Amino acid sequence: MEGARGSESGKDPQHTSLDPFQVKDPNKLAINFAYMLEEVGKVAGTWARAREDAEPDAPVSGPISDLLNTFLQVSEYWRADQTRAIEAQTRLVSTFLDIWTNSIKQLGGEDEENPVRFEPARGDKRFNDPDWERHPFFRFLKQVYLATAQWAEEMVEQPDNVDEELRQKARFYVRLVMDAVSPSNFLLTNPVVVRETLASNGENLVRGMRMLAEDLAAGRGQLRLRQTDATRFTVGKNIAATRGKVVARNDLAEIIQYEPLTPTVYKRPLLIVPPWINKFYVLDLSPERSFVRWALEHGHTVFVVSWVNPNESHAEHGWEDYASKGIDFALKTVEECTGERKANVVGYCIGGTLLTASLAAMAQEGDDRVASATFMASQVDFKYSGDLKHFATEQQIAALESAMQARGYLDGLTMANVFNMLRSRDLIWPYVVNNYMRGKEPMPFDLLYWNSDSTRMTPANHVYYLRTFYLNNDLAEGRATLRGKRLSLADIKLPVYLISAAEDHISPARSVFEGARLFGGPVEFVMGGSGHIAGIINPPHANKYEFRTGGVTGGETFEQWRATANVTPGSWWPHWQSWLAAQDEERVAARTLDPHKTYLGDAPGTYVLARD
Known part of the structure; x- marks a missing residue:
């Protein structure tokens, strides 16, 4: 350990130089x-x-x-x-x-x-x-x-x-x-x-x-911590800029279809169901980091659900509404636009949890429109759901429910601050020091711009989600219902691809792994590097991280699986592409958007533009 000494000791005088102070x-x-x-x-x-002038809000006492x-x-x-x-x-x-x-x-x-x-x-x-x-x-x-x-x-x-x-x-x-x-x-x-x-x-x-x-x-009295230079980004121009059209809309979701980038495409279209916490364009960041664009470049006809940023008029929209007006509405739209009954569907985070519940109900109904399902950092078993679970006690949920019902929605900044608290050392305190003490403007970063573009949430949906999944773990334990049907994930027998992230603090890899055991069909479990966002949005050209693959058996622990899994350097995207192509390699002529047709608007649509 270096000590501090004066120049008279013959040591480096810089060690006691007080000039900077x-x-x-x-x-x-x-x-x-x-x-x-x-x-x-x-x-x-x-x-x-x-x-x-305070409006009702969630009390901090919880x-x-x-x-x-x-x-x-x-x-x-x-x-x-x-x-x-x-x-x-x-x-x-x-x-x-x-x-x-x-x-x-x-x-x-x-x-x-x-x-x-x-x-x-x-x-x-x-x-x-x-x-x-x-x-x-x-x-x-x-x-x-x-x-x-x-x-x-x-x-x-x-x-x-x-x-x-x-x-x-x-x-x-x-x-x-x-x-x-x-x-x-x-x-x-x-x-x-x-x-x-x-x-x-x-x-x-x-x-x-x-x-x-x-x-x-x-933040209207709450601290809206700036994590990036927001002036450098414009949604629809240099972020969420992949070309496409809004092909359908209801009061909860817009459905976007993107222009193809290859002369032929896979026969089965690809539908993406993102989370409604933050906005869909985490999958369509700047062009070099856009998963949507990468999928188009690899021959997929891509559709995305863009959720509305709710206000008090959406207060009663709950889990059933998000399933029917989101997933079911999107699947009908995909079929109308392509003529294909079957689609490959991707669910990210909470969007994947909703997709899982919908697939379990569809299995009981004999609805086979989903040919394969990919889940990105999505939990279905919440027993090991990570630090976010600490905010889902009955006392805190009840306080939150009361505040949400009084206002008609949960303010997006409140939820954003909760997520920042999960990694406060990285997402709060460096910006407090650099912004407010050093007076330095943060650097432009598309991912942090998206992170700051928070969304509100409806009371009916958010409270149901916290109680049903985080508090009671009803989906994994067979108590959850949808459309009057008690759900069993064992009924989902279609091919499933589960991608987790090694350092994910929102959907921990162990939690995703435990959920992999619950499906009734073939499951490809993969663990990428980094966290909840960077581990998923990891384009191959970046040559970052690694991913692990290996079959999931009934008796092994997550630690045992991790120790014996195959390790491949780089992005998991090409591995997923190979898996998905193996489900059905048939291709057709590219499905170009009709230039003479009147659509509901250009991508990224209007719902994504509503700020909290």
Whole structure:
């Protein structure tokens, strides 16, 4: 461990150089602090006005109450034995004292053979700046923080009287709290921010507070955290720009058919059912990352469901409506436009869950219009559904339901913030620091633009989804119903392709794997790299990640499957294409859109343009 020493010790003078941390122009710094306070006043005014004119919204007491209750339950183990609790506290205090002692010795130029040392986890970029090691003050803060975080994790892991579900929730909340209190998140304890503030005489803080005021105003009192430069993207021009037409519309969905890009196409058309949380163009980002365009280039006639961004008039639209006005309506449209009764269907995330329920009902009805089904990061068994499950307690669902019924919908920003919280270290705090403290505009990134283009949700559909799947796991356990039929996934005997993602925090790969056992027909289970979005939207030319393949048997665990699966570098898209072509390779002349026909509009349609 490098210590901080003065030039008189003969060591590198940079290690004690305080030049970057000295005020350069006190007058200019004072003026800019005054400007910053003016912007802070605007922030406070926006926040206060929003609360004065507040519409009904989900109370924050639900998650906070659950957090406190979770910590209280875990602490029972420590409170039950006073000696054990004192030993744990003493261990932490002793660690702090060791860190302090080593810091004093290193400041004085003494070498330590075995200093107390805590390192951030692999991939943690918060402490990459050299001053976290070079300067004693910041090194001390870093070590105290990492020691506390490790101690807090041990306090959750050690109790032997805690069930695994509670332990997982406690892990999540500990991580959430520790990410929030990191010294990298605060003005006076982040060396990068301190340096830049003094170097610019506080101009960074003026810019940052101005951005904060703008983002609060954009969120009508809630923080609409900017993660990308939104001015660089226009839906329908350089994102969601694949050419096509809106060929059908009802009050819940538009159906888009895209122009072919090959002279011949597969006889079976391809229908994509995206999630209604955010918008369909996650599958049609910039052209080089568009799954829709790639499928067209590989000979598919592609149709996509574009869900409406609901308002209070859609409040009573529930799961049955999304199935009938979404999937059934789309299948009828595909048949009318192509003359083909059978189609290959893709469901992504919650769209895949809806597709699964629809297929189970269709199987009982003798409806064979779906020839094969592909599920992208979609769960049907929610037993291991990841961190989002922690927000689906009965108490929190009831509070959310009350707020949604009062307004008529769930505000899209509320849901967006929940998803950001699942990865707050990556999706919240870096932007808080860079935007509002360093005053830096974020870089343009199509995926983050899509992520910020949030959608509202109807009370009937969203509450049903949370209770039926996350809370009760009714679909996997055979209690869910659709169109009056009790659903069994064993009735789905058509070929199924399941793609999961290794680091998915929304639809964990283990959860998708467990669901693979429930289908009654042949299942191709695949695990790609990265997370819920990047692991799915992984075009082959990027040459990123890897994917694993292998049959799923009845007795093996997910860990056993992962250890023995075949590993292939790169994107899973070509593997899926080969699998789908093997279902039926027959091709026909390309189905071009009639230039003389009057359609309902150009792709990407009108529903996708409605902002939250």
